Amino acid sequence: MIGTRSAAAALVALSALTAVSSMSAVLVGCAHSTRRTTSAGTTSTTVLGDADGPVGTPKGVVEVAAGTCFNDVADPTRKPYLVMVVDCPSPHTYEAYDQIRYSPDGAGAKAYPGKDQMRSAAEDACFANFEAWMGVEWKRSDFDIATWWPSAESWAQNDRMILCAVYQAVGGKVTGSVQGSAR
Numbered sequence: 001m002i003g004t005r006s007a008a009a010a011l012v013a014l015s016a017l018t019a020v021s022s023m024s025a026v027l028v029g030c031a032h033s034t035r036r037t038t039s040a041g042t043t044s045t046t047v048l049g050d051a052d053g054p055v056g057t058p059k060g061v062v063e064v065a066a067g068t069c070f071n072d073v074a075d076p077t078r079k080p081y082l083v084m085v086v087d088c089p090s091p092h093t094y095e096a097y098d099q100i101r102y103s104p105d106g107a108g109a110k111a112y113p114g115k116d117q118m119r120s121a122a123e124d125a126c127f128a129n130f131e132a133w134m135g136v137e138w139k140r141s142d143f144d145i146a147t148w149w150p151s152a153e154s155w156a157q158n159d160r161m162i163l164c165a166v167y168q169a170v171g172g173k174v175t176g177s178v179q180g181s182a183r
Contacts, residue, residue, distance in 0.1 A: 056084030056092075061148045062161050066133075067177065068096045070165075080151065091173035094146060097133035098164040100125045102150070112155040122147040126164035134166065135182035142183045144169040 056071055061081050064070060069088040072079055086092050102121055104113055113121070126147050130138045138145065148163040168174060 055090070056086040058082055059085045061163055062154075062159060064096045064099065064163055064165075066096050066098050067179065069177070070094050070096070071173075080148070081154070088177045089175055091175055093173055094165040094167050095174075095178055096163055096165045097179065098126065098129045098162075100129075100162040100164070102160045102162050112150075112152045115152075118149040119147070122149040122162045122164075125162055129164060130166075133179055135180045141166075142169055143167060143178060 058073065059068075059070070059082070061083060064083060064085070067088075068085055069090070069092040070083040070085045071093050073082050073084055083094070088095065102118070102125075112118075123145070126145050127138060130141070130145060134141055134143060143166040146165045146167055148165075150159040150161065166178060
């Protein structure tokens with residue numbers, strides 16, 4: 001699952017994710033559960049898109065570490081669990097700044113907390129860590145926050161990872177890392 005601070009963008013993204021969630025439910029679980037063994041998750045092949053498509057190496061969202069730069073995949077049904085990783089000097093939309101293991105409290109730790117709870121936990125954690133990464137308070141930044149969190153399907157396969165990334169609030173791609181840029 002993904003999220004952003006923009007209400008309008010969140011509604012559009014939520015609508016799109018809701019539409020594809022049933023189609024990608026099995027894929028989300030597979031992408032996560034096979035991160036150690038699938039060729040899709042460990043490939044070193046560079047995949048070049050067409051003139052309008054993404055460029056990079058496909059990686060599962062759960063494999064993206066802080067400091068990794070990436071773009072969306074072209075297929076909207078794969079966006080909740082797959083990204084196109086690029087070297088940061090190359091044009092990219094996102095830069096990951098944190099990967100957090102979600103640790104629910106209490107006896108409900110084994111049950112999926114629900115999409116709303118996961119979205120809230122992801123947003124809270126990512127907002128809390130934004131300033132340390134960017135060097136500027138989120139409200140004063142030219143960058144916004146995107147979050148990815150476990151789906152019910154990937155949760156069942158022990159996915160507890162939340163991914164935090166920054167992207168330009170006005171859109172477009174950047175080159176180089178923005179870590180500590182105070183932008």
